[in-house]
Amino acid sequence: EDAWAEFELRFKDVHTDFYKRLSHQYPDLTAQELRLCAFLRLNMTSKEIASITYQSTESLKTARYRLRKKMGIDRDENLVAFLTRI
Secondary structure, three states, X not given: OHHHHHHHHHHHHHOOOHHHXXXXXXXXXXXXXXXXXXXXXXXXXXXXXXXXXXXXXXXXXXXXXXXXXXXXXXXXOOHHHHHHHO
């Protein structure tokens, strides 16, 4: 938890309004989904995210799929590129 708090603080310094814009466009996102979006915004791979969050790559694959579905992003569109534009 301390590591996440430190990460989130530094992330907010660099990407100032990302969470605000993301939450405004997609108010249904959970805290876990917002966290995943932050990792993806930094262009981290599923393997890198899995090692930080202690999740399996399969559970991250499922989380990414659900995030795409919730945000209405087509499978053909790059999720990282989409999040970078927000």
